Amino acid sequence: MNEYLPFILGGIGVTLGVSLIALPMGFVLGLLLALVRIYGPRWARTIVGVYSTIMRGIPPIVLLFLLYFLMSGAINLSPFAAGSLALGIISSAYQLEILRGAFLSVSSGQMMAARAVGMTRIQAIRHILLPQALRIAIPPWSNEVANLIKDSSLVYALGVPEILRRAQTVSAATTEFFLAFGIAAMVYFLLVFFSNRMLDWVEQKTRIPAF
Amino acid sequence: MKRFLSILSLIGILALLLAACGNAEPANRWEAVKSAGKLVVGTSPDYPPFESKDATGKFEGFDVDLMNEVAKRMGVTVEWTDMPFDSLVAAVQTGKLDASISAFNYDEERAKQVDFTEAYYTAKDGFLVADTFAGTISKPEDVAAYKVGAQSGTVQADWIDANLVQAGLLPAENFLLYERVDQAALDVKAGRIDVLMGDNIPLAALAADLGGLKVAFEDTVASGEFMIILPKEEAELQAELNKAIAALQSEGFIDQLAQKWFK
């Protein structure tokens, strides 16, 4: 078992890689979509609403398959790239809802006050609403980070050997099921634990005094 | 049923998408493989000794060695892809993989989605007895008359239990399960059991090693034929794979591999 340890732990890089691609991608996409959903023309809002419902309504593993094979029809992507992109797209729907909620919980007066001093809509969103919404979004967002790290194991279905897949392989080779999966569980736990601690720290640092 | 329907609809959607995309892939996959110089093969390395990974993450096993040699004969190299067993058929069907080797048995449902090569290996059931064995075994059920052993967890052990013990043909006290197949063979030699049912190739190897033992009968009641799967309607690729498999079979390469992995 010991000699398999580096192999399992080598999956951390893959898991982190997938998460670090999917998370920012989902964030940028989710933010754009959230803005369209709130401030866009009616037809665009409807489209984004449907997008969000579909993406969140279908099990991620099915979506992952669909997106993977859909993308593979158009461009030839490695399973790693395709899996990361697909997870990013799925995550964008969740992050869209998180950010939408955050934007809506910033009082509407903030927008009015920003417009009243002559800011354009975009300036008001960029300089007044966004900084406040992002702070509000941190707690639910750290939840999504945890989910995404765990969901990153799904890319194994596309043939990306991340931690969980490696644990499976090792448990088959050594028949030490509890040890192999125990290591994987520990790694996930630590990844989620430290990412959440980091976000707690960011939340503390960016807290608005007396607000 | 529900699961089946969801998989079916998934495949339906996939087919539609692929049709809509209008693949720009070359008409002939074998030509594409040849010009790329590599064959993209998927396997689920959680099924030793057919396929697994060693401590460095390298693919190994009977299927792995075989496929590497098959590819060599075809003049290409294998690019291995690690996929869960459930994903392999879909990945082959949609052409993400050129082929998959993962101890696949022929299956009619599967044959609607992918094509099969000829069998590269037929796991045979062997019946090991002592040289001095006086009885006759002309069909698998005949062993019910003797004291029978098998390695626990094998398909043969399952078969004996389901078809002989459960059916009342073989008294339970006459069926002995062994942790290790070599221990079982030693008991045959010592006369504690009369017959050991197991995988043919490892049994033959044990008979040669231990002496005083022979494989009295072979059949395929418990195990079956293993085949490589490939995308549908790729006759050229299928022909190339079959040609290489046939050559390796006649050269005895596959038997050697079986000796190496199934002992």
Add this chain to the structure above:
Amino acid sequence: MDKPILDIIEVAKIYGGNEILKSISLQVKEGDTVVLIGPSGTGKSTLLRCINLLTRIDRGRILLGDQEITAPAVNEDKVRQQIGMVFQDFLLFNHLTALDNVMIAPIRVKKMSKAAAREKALYELERVGLKDKAGNYPGQLSGGQKQRVAIARALAMDPRIMLFDEPTSALDPELIGEVLEVMRKLALEGMTMVCVTHEMGFAREVATNIVFMEKGLIVEQGSPDKMFNHPEFPRTREFLWKITELYGKHDQDKAAG
């Protein structure tokens, strides 16, 4: 006669079939302090929002100087840069310090350099007496201080006209005085102001023109002397009597204090 800086011509605003503003015509001259009074729900705040284009009018025209700001092709953001607005509930930017609240529009809208904007912001904070609170966040300020920062924020854009929408209504009584004091000072400095307020003491002392609105119409307007002492319409007299009764007490408190 001087050309008005703000010319409101037969403006109407309809909300869901209700005519909030029926037909309002009003002129404000440079340096005037116009106080809008009237029962609540009468359209005073709506009129202010129409002036800085936060609400679109349904009929009529509004001119700021020579420009018709209600014309279709007008850049609304450019118009709002010239009009300062102070809200009843302050609406400071919650995530910014007092200084940044005042600085942000000059930087982002006027593209002023950071240093220049900072200097400007400190000057405006000093004008409202809050230079020492520059580093405080809104949550660390009292209501009266918040409103003074909001006034400084509007002033930092060098507006041609300031609109006040019930600036003291959300304040505890003891904090009203400091805000009115700032407004009084601005009026004396010659700022053109349109104020919706119930502070009759302020109106009597500072207003050049008091406008009494009711049910979407201007009933009567005139100098404080005329409106308080010789109103033409019984409704004006009745309303002013009531409102003075209601709010007069702390006017007297202020006079005493």
